[in-house]
Amino acid sequence: MKPVLPGATLGILGSGQLGRMFALAARRLGYHIHVFSPDKKSPAGQIADKEIVGDYDDLDAIAAFAKKVDVVTLEFENIPIDAALAAEKITPLRPGPQALHTTQHRLREKTFLKTNAFPVTNFVAITDALPTDFPFPAILKTAGFGYDGKGQFKVTNQQELITAWQQLDQQPCVLEAFVPFEREVSVVAARGLDGTVVHYGVFDNTHANHILDITTAPAILPTKAFKDAIEITSGIFEKLDIIGTSCVEFFLNHDGSLVVNEIAPRPHNSGHLTIDAVTTSQFEQQLRAVCGLPLGDTSFQSPAAMANLLGDLWEPATPNWSALLQFPEIRLHLYGKDEARPGRKMGHITALGKSGAHAAGIVRAARAALQSPGV
Numbered sequence: 001m002k003p004v005l006p007g008a009t010l011g012i013l014g015s016g017q018l019g020r021m022f023a024l025a026a027r028r029l030g031y032h033i034h035v036f037s038p039d040k041k042s043p044a045g046q047i048a049d050k051e052i053v054g055d056y057d058d059l060d061a062i063a064a065f066a067k068k069v070d071v072v073t074l075e076f077e078n079i080p081i082d083a084a085l086a087a088e089k090i091t092p093l094r095p096g097p098q099a100l101h102t103t104q105h106r107l108r109e110k111t112f113l114k115t116n117a118f119p120v121t122n123f124v125a126i127t128d129a130l131p132t133d134f135p136f137p138a139i140l141k142t143a144g145f146g147y148d149g150k151g152q153f154k155v156t157n158q159q160e161l162i163t164a165w166q167q168l169d170q171q172p173c174v175l176e177a178f179v180p181f182e183r184e185v186s187v188v189a190a191r192g193l194d195g196t197v198v199h200y201g202v203f204d205n206t207h208a209n210h211i212l213d214i215t216t217a218p219a220i221l222p223t224k225a226f227k228d229a230i231e232i233t234s235g236i237f238e239k240l241d242i243i244g245t246s247c248v249e250f251f252l253n254h255d256g257s258l259v260v261n262e263i264a265p266r267p268h269n270s271g272h273l274t275i276d277a278v279t280t281s282q283f284e285q286q287l288r289a290v291c292g293l294p295l296g297d298t299s300f301q302s303p304a305a306m307a308n309l310l311g312d313l314w315e316p317a318t319p320n321w322s323a324l325l326q327f328p329e330i331r332l333h334l335y336g337k338d339e340a341r342p343g344r345k346m347g348h349i350t351a352l353g354k355s356g357a358h359a360a361g362i363v364r365a366a367r368a369a370l371q372s373p374g375v
């Protein structure tokens with residue numbers, strides 16, 4: 001299969017910040033970009049040559065979009081599978097519909113993990129009745145279309161379970177055992193057309209209100225846990241035949257064992273620090289993989305940390321950008337979103353440091369400065 005070379009046109013399904021950072025990497029390498037999503041003036045659309053505004057259910061519009069590009073990738077796993085199949089009929093879609101279909105639905109994802117002997121927390125499917133003997137504490141999650149803790153409840157007894165399921169309109173759900181983890185970690189990696197896998201090591205993630213808050217690289221963890229995390233990630237990529245950059249999110253238990261929480265079949269928020277800290281960012285890696293090019297170097301210049309900037313920082317007043325930009329180590333990334341809402345990812349900042357902890361201290365201090373009174 002011939003590689004898709006600079007000068008060609010790449011299509012992205014979805015148009016948020018992940019698409020934007022992919023488009024920026026593609027632009028730097030001399031590619032053209034078309035994006036397809038229901039949104040106008042989107043973060044990715046602002047960078048693209050063409051922003052096609054359409055509904056994912058409009059398969060004719062998807063087909064017309066696919067005809068104009070050399071390869072299609074995605075930045076959002078909740079693309080309806082029929083849209084992915086319609087695009088794939090016309091142009092290579094990477095990663096393919098199998099990876100998308102499995103990972104966009106928690107029940108299918110967990111079943112895939114269990115069937116293939118990857119470590120996953122104990123779970124049951126809930127379709128039309130609740131189990132009466134599932135141990136508590138547990139987490140009830142909608143089976144489809146959930147992210148950043150949306151559509152999920154921690155429950156500690158049967159009554160809470162009943163109430164939580166009612167609040168989720170008795171949709172199909174997954175009930176899973178609560179994992180009393182020590183930490184959350186992730187592996188961002190890329191798999192090329194020839195099956196080669198490259199990775200960025202293991203990242204340490206802390207969350208606030210179920211949303212990623214700070215990522216630190218490298219994670220400090222036992223050698224065996226590191227090896228296991230990489231091996232599990234490569235195994236999952238192979239089984240799903242992923243072509244592109246994807247991420248596996250893990251819970252690290254106190255005994256050093258790992259449990260897979262989620263697979264994201266696209267670049268991941270925890271990988272944003274690769275833009276500033278690594279020769280080949282997760283977005284360039286995605287591009288190289290989907291274009292059939294050799295994958296790039298993943299070594300870090302130094303330890304690094306990333307802090308998300310959520311819409312909450314726009315309250316009570318516009319963030320104090322001058323205060324932030326006085327930090328010489330800080331690289332600021334904003335996603336071009338007009339409206340700041342609580343919980344909405346508006347941008348992120350990255351710092352390199354002598355250690356992960358040092359870099360994390362810098363991003364925390366810089367972010368706090370955003371809320372200092374302006375001049």
Ligand code: AMP
Pocket residue numbers: 121139141146147148149150176177178179180181184207210261262
């Ligand atoms: P998710 O949307 O499934 O990634 O969940 C968002 C966050 O909720 C995770 O990053 C964890 O902090 C927490 N969480 C989800 N599932 C579990 C679980 N089974 N045990 C403990 N914490 C969980």
